[in-house]
Amino acid sequence: MMTSFAEMTLHNMESVEVFASEGKGRGLKAAKELLAGEVVFAEPSFAAVVFDSLSQYVCHSCFRQQKKLHRCGQCRFAQYCDRTCQRACWEEHKQECNAIRKNGKAPNENVRLAARVLWRMEKDGGVASDSQLTTLEDLEDHVADMPEEDLKELKIDVHNFLDYWPSGSRQHTVDSISHILGVINCNGFTLSDQRGLQAVGVGIFPNLCLVNHDCWPNCTVILNHGKIELRSLGTIAEGQELTVGYVDFLNVSQDRQKLLKQQYFFDCTCTHCSQHTKDDLKMAVKVVDGKKPSEEVVKEVTEHSLKALEQIEKARTEGNYHEVVKVCRECLEKQGPVLAETHLYHLRVLSVASEVMSYLQFFTEAAEYARKMVEGYMKLYHPNNAQLGMATMRAGVTHWHAGLIEVGHGMICKAYAILLTMRNQTEMELRMFRQNEYVYHTMREAALKNQPMSMMTEPVAEGIKSLFRRK
Structure with missing residues (x-):
């Protein structure tokens, strides 16, 4: 006999316990050892x-x-x-x-x-x-x-x-x-559409509200047609607190703390914030033969990058994709000798450049930018992070379109491994990859027909918990 969703939810709640989390109020902890990719609990919206x-x-x-x-x-x-x-x-x-x-x-x-x-x-x-x-x-x-x-x-x-x-x-x-x-x-x-690529609504999930934030969380949330699944990113010991990321880790600790204070009214004191973990990588400059660029040059390129990102967003909103490409190329050329491969502004420009150039079918150039972006992400994100998996999948498809089949195949296999780790127990576990397959086959079909494809961006990297009413 098939198990109803309500019964599945009730069964899954046996994996968690409510407890008083120091400095955070109530929280949830693991009532037993949880393995990577395991469903901690599932919950329909209230x-x-x-x-x-x-x-x-x-x-x-x-x-x-x-x-x-x-x-x-x-x-x-x-x-x-x-x-x-x-x-x-x-x-x-x-x-x-x-x-x-x-x-x-x-x-x-x-x-x-x-x-x-x-x-x-x-x-x-x-x-x-x-x-x-x-x-x-x-x-x-x-x-x-x-x-x-x-x-x-x-x-x-x-x-x-x-x-x-x-x-x-x-x-x-x-x-x-x-x-x-x-x-x-x-x-x-926020609730996603059937492909998981766009936020389309908002819901209240009482149990999920008890899961506290950490900038380097041990769980992630999968949204499925009005229902959520909380899944472990790695092995979680019995008694360990369960956490998710309310904001994207791809911000320096000071900016994450500011966002959390403004949107969720608390001061984040997690290890990654208090120790400014990876902030140096996110704002790193390029070192050549032991020499760094001068502070004046770094300041100039940083200011140029911020202005370029504003121009890119404006042109992208207006659908002026050739202008996006022009600004991206100019900015990346200026960033190249100065900013490291993990610098936030460099990664943001690479992400837009690879996406828009794929859309315009400049696949060779798009593949180069996508590869650099993934290399930077791998040094910053958790190895099982969904954003890393999606970016790697997109980069693999772009390489394949560029004729770099071996590199593309390797990237797609890596992406599949990341995403499968998160969804590995029942037939439901294949949905995430099938959503990516939809992107894969749509892009492939467009490339083979030599036609422009619809713009399909990665999920917006705002963290799992998102304020729907803030614009």
Whole structure:
């Protein structure tokens, strides 16, 4: 007999224990030894919504992107793949549907998610299953820590919520609404589409909210159609705390600490921050015959790199890819004699250059840049990091397109090994590689037909836990 997802979730929660983590409040630790790639636990969302910007292009039930969706005939806001998805979502959507019709329009994603959370809490009392380790009332909202500008936005959302919430339903106080909106603000996790390549919505996962941050975490999160899996990156001893990265490690410790303070309201004191681990590599300069470039030259190239990255982003947003290539080439030529292969600004330019040049089918040049980028990543990232695996896969495909089949094959094998380590137990474990195979075969088909392919970037490197409402 097949095991239901709820049963699987309950079984997996036997691998963890809640404990008081010193200086962090509550946390989760391993209740037994965990091996690399093992599922620590899986969890469906307590509530989830599609982003405002994608509400017409993504199914509101399974979060798949589709060319043609079927709109709810009553509220005319929610979109679904087909009747099956619509029926599956009706229990969650019916109160939302009535509220949208009476309000005349759908509110923003903050308010929609807060309403879905409160409707779920009214139904289940804040605990959806026996495997849920905490209630939403017990999660931190950090409303008291918000800066003035964020508080203004919060008050607007509270006002819009009160207009949206049905008059016939149980009424909530301003404080209780503010708490839920605050919880969403600092505990919302982004949901990816079916390929794992784009964030399309946000959900609340109570158990996952208990996992604390570390800049060099021992776990990673895989997002699958509204569900998450927490997986170990290496062997974790019984009693060891479980951690994930809230922000990308590819920032110097000072910048990571600043981001964590601004977005999650805590001071990171992990070993990598306190010891500034690998900061020297991320800001390293090139040494030739024991000599370093002068401080004046380094400053000049650094400032040029920052300006170039701004120009690259602007041109990329506008779809002016030949301008992107021009700026990248000029910047890389200037960086070459000065910045080391692990320098952050050098890696960021290499990443964009390899991606855009692949899109324009400059495969030989793209392969060179992709190889250099992966070499830099390998010296900075955890060996089982998903970002490293995705970058290596992309570099392997680019080398193959450039006619460098042996190098390309080797890179694809390395990427497969990284990704398989993370997903190695059941048929579910193959999805990550199949998502990469989709990228692989799409790029291959475009190359063989000598046609431009659609731009498909790597997942945005913002860390696992992402504030959906911050632009």
